[in-house]
Amino acid sequence: MTPGEPIHAELIAVVVAVTDAQPRVLTLLDGSALPAGPLESGHRSLQAGLRHWVERHTGHRLGHIEQLYTFADPDRSRAGRSISICYLALANETRTPLGGRVSWQDWYRFFPWEDRRVAHTIIETIVKPGLSHWSAGNPERLTRAARLFGLDGEDWQEDRALARYELLYEAGLVREATRDGRPAHGEFVPGATLAADHRRILATAISRLRARIGYRPVVFELMAEQFTLLDLQRCIEALTGQTLHKANFRRLIESQTLLEDSGNFSSGSGRPAKLYRFRAEVLAERAEAGTRLPLARP
Amino acid sequence: MTPGEPIHAELIAVVVAVTDAQPRVLTLLDGSALPAGPLESGHRSLQAGLRHWVERHTGHRLGHIEQLYTFADPDRSRAGRSISICYLALANETRTPLGGRVSWQDWYRFFPWEDRRVAHTIIETIVKPGLSHWSAGNPERLTRAARLFGLDGEDWQEDRALARYELLYEAGLVREATRDGRPAHGEFVPGATLAADHRRILATAISRLRARIGYRPVVFELMAEQFTLLDLQRCIEALTGQTLHKANFRRLIESQTLLEDSGNFSSGSGRPAKLYRFRAEVLAERAEAGTRLPLARP
């Protein structure tokens, strides 16, 4: 079947958690790469293998796991062909402490332009000029850039994070591009890099997760057992990088049958809020309608 | 990195076309399995390799290609571990003739219950009793079955084809289940089988494609260069297995900027219809808003 060339196969995990209204991703201790491991035998499925492997190396129990993508391009390997099967996994950061070989990193450290909750000027001052230079005289490139980065009144689609990263790569505006031998077209866009194509894999995970939120209640994997509506809102805002409309968000959530009242109340600054939990049926069946998002006006 | 065990890697392709308002899938000549081939070296990417391989073996030019899923469960292999990387590809059946080693099969031959354009009794007379028997006394199973198969007034979600197949498998109502050693719970549900887990892979493809249609214009890969609005409607109906509301469908399509008038008209029975084509920009950028579907009343 396969030719004589050797085949390497590895698993790469993008493990995501949200704490303090900030999405985090699990990396090696120095934050330079995603955790990866060999494809082990003896597990019923890849999922099970991955779950076991991550839990053993991090002391974390994982929630939802889904396959992201399989890369098998020859230029990824040192010799022969190397296959990387990538997974997205959701965890609750606070639940358990970490082992010593990995750490949590704010995912916007790698994609500052994806966080639109805070006003920043990256897109205006760096991305836009860089892309302009790259598209010089090419209207196709220009409209593509405008659409992806919401430039000429186009609106921002949060789930196109991967396409945005790929555009920056193509335009030579991220370090990985020149590392791979592409010409630069301006100042590099700020943002930490990762080993090999791990930043691209992380962008894939972000896109996937942001798209999922829109039509499936995946968030609960990331929440504590009980939470206020604002906690939930902050969590979704963290993932999508967008601010939501509070009043409408509450109504939207309450109109769905996702949550149930726990009877408890939160303490802290401001009026105490009801604490909710996800309904048991939703936890069992993740197949429900989903969570529409009421954006706040810019 | 990898342990000493040998690793097999293969590509499996689900190639889809629509002709005569019927979706078809490419199989081996006898319709018993999906086309599969070794992972060849010398291509820039898996996509490119797959495209080349399919085009060489079938004489077909492929349109859109996307990765579906990677299976690497040990029980799939004869010895060691076997990795199957599955792709979904869209083609235009009529464009070129086939080579001698493959054939087109109506995909509803494998999933008769997924075609809701025609009235049939499979769900009422076979699926429902079988699932009832399987869920006996287990309310969780019962609601799950009802939700997926639209049983107690629940509505039918066409993109959950994979979940439906998996439920039937779990309940022992498809042949593959007993082949794998599961107990049966009634008469088998009609529908041709495929080798190994290829039917499951096809179900994955159907789910993915049906979900895609909802928010991205992928259909154009399956259409001739020029077509009437009814042609387009029939194509989408074929894929989703649902009937659409004609008047609203037209308005919906026309309100988006997907199509342009070709100036030509169709002939045939009935009043001639304008022939449209997809706008060039849409062909270049498949990133648009997407196609909402106005269902017809049952």
Added chain:
DNA sequence: ACAAAAGTGTTTCGACTACACCCATGG
């Protein structure tokens, strides 16, 4: 004339938005 399909008008209904406002607690 009739069948078959193209195409248009209009009304209803519900969802999403935005804005305004009141409530409860801690400091």
Added chain:
DNA sequence: CCATGGGTGTAGTCGAAACACTTTTGT
């Protein structure tokens, strides 16, 4: 008291869904 966050009411807008109806061809 005021800052912070919880929580409610409501009017406007937009798009989806349903129904009815006219138009143009082939037989």
